[in-house]
Amino acid sequence: MIKIGLRVIKTAIGGTVAIVLAQVLGLSYPYAAAIITLLSIQDTRRKSFDVVNQRLKATVLSLTIGSVMFLVFGFNAVAFGLSLLCFIPLAVKFNASEGISTSAVLVTHLLGEGFISGALLLNEVALMVVGTGVALIVNTYMPKMLGRITDDQDQIEEQFQTIVGYLVDKIHRHTDDEVNEQKLFSSVKDLLEGAKTRANKDQENYVLIEVSYYAQYMEMRFLQFDVLARLSQILDKVKLNSKQETILANLTEQFTRNLHDANNTVDSIAESDKIMEEFQNQPLPQTREEFVNQTLVFQYLNEFHHLLDINKTFFDNLRPEEKVLTQALVIKESISFIEKIAIIKNAKKFKKNLKYCYQKQLPITDPKVQELIGVWNKFTIEVQIHDMLEEIEVMSKELNLGRRNDETDLQEYFKKIIKESNKMY
Structure with missing residues (x-):
């Protein structure tokens, strides 16, 4: 039996949508949008974003060079060849080699029309945007691994x-x-x-x-x-x-x-x-x-x-947040991956807020301190507290190297606001 994979299905759907969208927008050469979509769908999201970025850069470069060559040497095969001679090395130099083939196709549209106009150039750019945009949208779905x-x-x-x-x-x-x-x-x-x-x-x-x-x-x-x-x-x-x-x-x-x-x-x-x-x-x-x-x-x-x-x-x-939260990120199987990502973000937010509150010596009533306490209370449920205390100790050593003798250190400040918050609540 012939096996149809997910990428094939996404390519078929994306190509169809790209043509329909290009036709709805009234673009010339709408079928080119489907080819661009087909070539832009990759195995991973990051690869797709990279390919799309290269194609967009290559489009601007190729249309610019092609327009100049056609206006100078006429709309003929020689001018097209000269445009490729200039375009391809520059595309490689500016890390846009993935867009060489699709951009060359767009330049042939200019050759076929036999004239250059703002509307025609805009049409070619729109074809690229539609094709790559549809590719990005259909590639947002990836099976969970x-x-x-x-x-x-x-x-x-x-x-x-x-x-x-x-x-x-x-x-x-x-x-x-x-x-x-x-x-x-x-x-x-x-x-x-x-x-x-x-x-x-x-x-x-x-x-x-x-x-x-x-x-x-x-x-x-x-x-x-x-x-x-x-x-x-x-x-x-x-x-x-x-x-x-x-x-x-x-x-x-x-x-x-x-x-x-x-x-x-x-x-x-x-x-x-x-x-x-x-x-x-x-x-x-x-x-x-x-x-x-x-x-x-x-x-x-x-x-x-x-x-x-x-x-x-x-x-x-x-990374520091992965070290501190090793138990939550790796060993603790009871939480989902989305929750683990949320914990990482909260860890970054907590450290950033704690540093800010300490440097400003903000009181317990300040909204920033209240936000800090809220994140801390969430940590006491999600991760082992001693892991975060160890991270605070490391931060304390880093921040307090140049402090004056009359200043409190970060650990003392943190203990103080937590103690005050316990009294309030």
């Missing part, structure tokens, strides 16, 4: 636990099945590739806000997957004694405790450093085999440290 992405996240973490369990068994020499290992790593890689594609596509569907958490998360897991594969390869070569087996197995099992919390790696990294230091203080190897094995053990520890460091780097690179 967040549920699938969170399912991907759960499956990835589950499969990572399976891989870690396999590595632990490998350390203890409880497994020697290369076929199953290849199948395991291959299936996880396929899962990661699909999840990364969906996360990047979902990120591209947000135009007015930046939603990059899941794209960064999938990139982190991809990097960790490569490390896990290298750890498995090291275990194929090394020969461990019973003490080394116990130490490496216990350390490797710790990784599963950090899977659900990207910020819970500090203790594991410290433990990894401690074990590396202990191995460095061991007696020097006496034989070539001992030297090779000790080198491989160090390599395993270094790779494992890198595995944990990827987690830490991921958390450190999150």
